[in-house]
Amino acid sequence: MRGHHLQTKYLRSEPFFIWVLAPRLETDDPSLQYYYDFEANIAEFTKAFTELDLPWKWQYVTVNDYKKIIDHIAESANGHIPLVFNLCDGDEVNGAPGLSVIRYLEEKDLIYTGARETYYDLTTSKITMKQAFDKAGVSTSLWDTITNIDQDLKGFTGKIGAPIIIKPAVSGGSMGLGVKNVVNN
Incomplete structure (x- = not known):
């Protein structure tokens, strides 16, 4: 398993395409809405990747569609190496994607940032x-x-x-x- 480790074999001429996976939670609970408000994050990522001239996409995922989205990421490389910034750290009790996303990124052998399953299991x-x-x-x-x-x-x-x-x-x-x-x- 490659997981989130950026191995030397991927540091070659093919450019990266960065995917930022963020959890989307549909809820009327104001506490949960506040926790899953990513507007400031989107602005920060936009500024950083624009300055670095890196191609990227912000992508919301839910517990219902994360597999479809990750499959799309794996299949749509088009000469780019997909690099996933995984912001999905939900406990899934409230319907927020977390560990299921990590497991599927591993299964699809994609490069991603963030904790591995062991750390997640110990700290959730x-x-x-x-x-x-x-x-x-x-x-x-x-x-x-x-x-x-x-x-x-x-x-x-x-x-x-x-x-x-x-x-x-x-x-x-x-x-x-x-x-x-x-x-x-």
Whole structure:
């Protein structure tokens, strides 16, 4: 598997065509809409690639169409080497493409930027990440899991201390959490 590594055999006379894959999420949730607003990113990529005189295309993908789009990228090289800037880091719980895109880029043997599946697996879930930190002896704050809504939480603060920050196991940037989520009792 070539993955995201730019191997020497691809540094030859054929020019690159850069594809920027960005997740598209159709939702009425304002927190999710904010997280998936890429207007500023599009302007930055446009400026950079224009200054570098590199051919490129911004391409939104969803969990429903990523295979079709990646197939198109692989088939439409036209003398160019496709190079994918992968911005798809969704947890797929909310319908945002992420790991499925990485797996398919690998399967299609395309060059891409971003994390590989192993890193993604370790860091998508806060629980998996904390377990890996604990196993490696990395110092972190005390933590525990709440696995169901009926879980008995008596003694919870005594076990890990207070105050407690409750976060979803999978959610980038603590999406959806804010000061209105503070509970004082």
